[in-house]
Amino acid sequence: MPHSREEHTPPVGYCRTTGEWFAYHQARGKSMEEHFMEFYCDHSSEHVMPRGLEETVPWEFANRPFRHHPSPFLAVICDGRIWGAKGAVITPDNKLLWDVSLEHSEQTPEQHSVFQQAHMPSVEYHAETLAVLTYTASESYFHWMLDVLPRIDLLNKSGIAIDKFVFNTSPCLPFQHQTLTALGIPPDRRIEIEAASHLRAKKLVVPSLIGYTSHYPKWAVAFLRTAFFQYTHLSDRGKRIYISRADAKHRQLTNEQQVLKLLEPYRFQTVTLSEYTVGDQIALFASADVIVAPHGANMTNLLFCHAGTKVIELFSPGYVNPIYWAISNHAGLDYYYLIGKGRRSPQNVYELSRAKEDIEVDLDQLSRMLKLAGM
Helix, strand or coil: CEEEEECCCCCCCEECCHHHHHHHHHHCCCCCCCEEEECCCCEECCCCCCECCCCCCCHHHHCCCCCEECCCEEEEEECCEEECCCCEEECCCCCEEHHHCCCCCCCCHHHCHHHHCCCCCCEEEEEEEEEECCCCCCCCHHHHHHHHCCHHHHHHHHCCCCCEEEECCCCCCHHHHHHHHHCCCCHHHEEECCCCCEEEEEEEEEECCCHHHHCCCHHHHHHHHHHCHHHCCCCCCCEEEEECCCCCCCCCECCHHHHHHHHHHHCEEEECHHHCCHHHHHHHHHCEEEEEEECCHHHHHHHHCCCCCEEEEEEECCECCCHHHHHHHHHCCEEEEEECCCCCCCCCCCCHHHCCCCECCCHHHHHHHHHHCCC
């Protein structure tokens, strides 16, 4: 339970990595109650190149991103603090730990909003062991599943008894509540922080971030597949599924009705995932033999497909993101891609301004793709 409140000044400086902070104090002979643990060994992934209609694989895949996976870590920090809506982690000697406190990818440590504070809110002390599972994009289904939940695997491997888990999800969204409940973390063991939050704990247990440091490694995919295994056998196999983004704000198919007409003879079922619980989404993807879908967070559930499932991902020409290709490799899926009509981005240039562009599918190319995939 929280106890008294204390006053604190903003951090004085930062450590770029948590390991750097531990190394600094240990090199000076300080006897520390804190611990720093590493788990899965530093390694690289080998990916099977995707199949498409072009003679040359697009540069977004050919550059082979998401290959290297540094060892994830877990840090135990006595009298550590958590501040703000994004969950900045601050050490007892008042340093920001940058690598577990990111606010957005383009930011430098000096630009962190904690250094813009003239005063800090008073601190609420917890005489407990708190696990920090905050992340800058926790409200996104993809980032919640891939950047937040796999950190629980690191907590489990540490063997440390956790009293409460800290999230920057206030209020808790339905998919967050459903997944946490399935993982055995009930509401009374959750702390939801906000912009004015400032906590100090007897012990902070802080797992490393996943995508930032490890680029969504195979161990994270394996953890999720095991953690939600209970939902993967609720439906019969053999479905062919088209995932619609008709209810999304962006990246819709401009000629979706024509696409649906083309898919109709192939016995595809059209699905809008916003109508499904997380358990139902997992069961649906696990029941599929073929999935066709435009790029987007809906494809996060490829995590739960059975090995060998065929996946055809639809892209706009201005934004070909290979993340689901990498995840498909980890899950043993048969992955294909189709790039829509329009101007392609220049070689080795990510035009992020085009990330939300709608997609116009070339129907002749889609027909050829279905044949290439063995439909």
